[in-house]
Amino acid sequence: MxxxxxxxxxxxxxxxxxxxxxxxxxxxxxxxxxxxxxxxxxxxxxxxxxxxxxxxxxxxxxxxxxxxxxxxxPEPFAPSHEIFLAIGRGFGSIDPFGSTVLPHRKDASILFSHFVSEIAPKLQPAVSKMNNNIINSIFARTALADPGLLATILFHAGVHSDSLYGRPWSQSTLHYRGETIRILNDRLQSSEEAISDSSVAMVGFLAASGNITGDVAADQLHTIALKRMISLRGGLSSLGWEGALAMLISVSVSFIERLLPWLTDSQWRSYQCNDPRLSAPVGGS
Missing domain, CATH: 1.20.5 (Single alpha-helices involved in coiled-coils or other helix-helix interfaces)
Structure with a gap:
């Protein structure tokens, strides 16, 4: 002023x-x-x-x-949130420091949660309680430390989710299918990993896609390869993960054989797999 x-x-x-x-x-x-x-x-x-x-x-x-x-x-797509939801559904643990191999993609946590809550309960006896679900407590936890097995789970969950909504395979489903096949092909080149528990499980989930889509013939090669891998391992009783893997395979194969009654044991035997590690006669050890 x-x-x-x-x-x-x-x-x-x-x-x-x-x-x-x-x-x-x-x-x-x-x-x-x-x-x-x-x-x-x-x-x-x-x-x-x-x-x-x-x-x-x-x-x-x-x-x-x-x-x-x-x-x-809550943030709907945060991985920590999705895994935390899995606790109440029988998964039994969390990963607060991001030490798992769960991909840093928005769809990864959604599909993994879908597997834990929607698919895993159907892969064990009906009398089992959710809290005692060995598919979640053993198999799912193992998958979080195995990139190949986790990619297979996410692919299987994607197929299931797409089927529920009556839509063709989404980009996420195709992505994880490609990852599964890529990792599995690499492991089949290793004498140590070719018929490991993880490799058997990966082939099993690929073969089980027909259980969801109804087109089991499209996955026939995977189904036959799965049986040969189990034969090389010495049967279901020789598989690991405290019986969780054997339970998964038993449920998957029972569905497949119910959908393909014409697939006889002689047809299993006559199939020649390209990979020499998977071409041993069925029934051998």
């Missing part, structure tokens, strides 16, 4: 000189209007401050409500 402009009033000794009176009157009016403007400005500032306080209180309440809503609104 500029300082007051002082001015001298010329006088010749007469206090009622007309010129002097006009100067005094103008100066007094300017001062009055200035004081009036300052008073209005102060009043406006006080009103704005009061409105600001009311608005701040409302904003704080809105912000508090928003934070409260966030507490009870």
């Amino acid at each position: 500029p300082p007051k402009a002082w001015c001298f009033i010329p006088t010749n000794g007469s206090s009622k000189d007309e010129v002097n009176q006009r100067i005094v009157r103008q100066t007094a009016m300017r001062e009055y209007r200035r004081s009036e403007r300052l008073a209005r400005a102060r009043k406006y500032a006080e009103m704005q401050a009061e409105k600001g306080q009311r608005h701040a209180g409302t904003s704080e309440r809105l912000e508090s409500d928003r934070r409260n809503r966030e507490v009870f609104t």
